[in-house]
Each structure stands twice: as C-alpha cells, then as structure tokens.
Amino acid sequence: xxxxxxxxxxxxxxxxxxxxxxxxxxxxxxxxxxxxxxxxxxxxxxxxxxxxxxxxxxxxxxxxxxxxxxxxxxxxxxxxxxxxxxxxxxxxxxxxxxxxxxxxxxxxxxxxxxxxxxxxxxxxxxxxxxxxx
Numbered sequence: 001x002x003x004x005x006x007x008x009x010x011x012x013x014x015x016x017x018x019x020x021x022x023x024x025x026x027x028x029x030x031x032x033x034x035x036x037x038x039x040x041x042x043x044x045x046x047x048x049x050x051x052x053x054x055x056x057x058x059x060x061x062x063x064x065x066x067x068x069x070x071x072x073x074x075x076x077x078x079x080x081x082x083x084x085x086x087x088x089x090x091x092x093x094x095x096x097x098x099x100x101x102x103x104x105x106x107x108x109x110x111x112x113x114x115x116x117x118x119x120x121x122x123x124x125x126x127x128x129x130x131x132x133x
Contacts, residue, residue: 005082046073
C-alpha cells in the first residue's frame, strides 16, 4: 500500500509570512508550482496557492505589491505525516476540499503532497473528489 512519503514532492518552496504577494507569485512561476508554504519564525503556519492569489488579490483588485502572505494565506495549516496511507490522504483532501497538504515529520516540513501526486500514482483514489452522481 502506498504512503504519502512514497508520492510526495520533497522540495517545498517556503516564504515568511511577511513576504509580499509579488514575490510569492514570482517564486511560483519560476518553480512551476501552484503553492508556497508560509512560515512564521521558521515554522509552517499557512499556505498560499495560485488560486488564493487570483481570488484574494486580482478579483478584489488589490495591489499585490502591497499585500503580505499572512493576509491571504489559508491558515491554520492542515498537514499530514509521511507514513499515512495514500488512501487516507486522499480522503482527507476530498473531505476538506483541498488539493495540497504539507507533509510534516518530527515537527519539520519534509514535503508536500498534491492531488497531482495522487493522480499520477493512484488514479482510482481521486474518485473521492468527483463522486458519481
């Protein structure tokens, strides 16, 4: 049975909660990713996704060079451990309506698992996001 640690992306981009949204956007674009884990004093406290930026900045016509990560991040941060089954992770993500989960081991950020990670390794698990009607 696959576990979160088997499919997670080990490299996670992090930024401090005081970081401006313009830098977050640039980091995401350069890395080809859709989220940044936000930290406070080095500890993960939230996450900002490309969707957060689109909805909370551009739709509301706020200036991204004046908005800090802590103003738009999703918090408290929901996390998972690497030894949790992929099935459980998928259930949690579907139940909470989220597509990314930071992976924490011994109080340290060790990776991130996304719906894309799950889809590439266990496509049947993703049916939880799209139940048959």
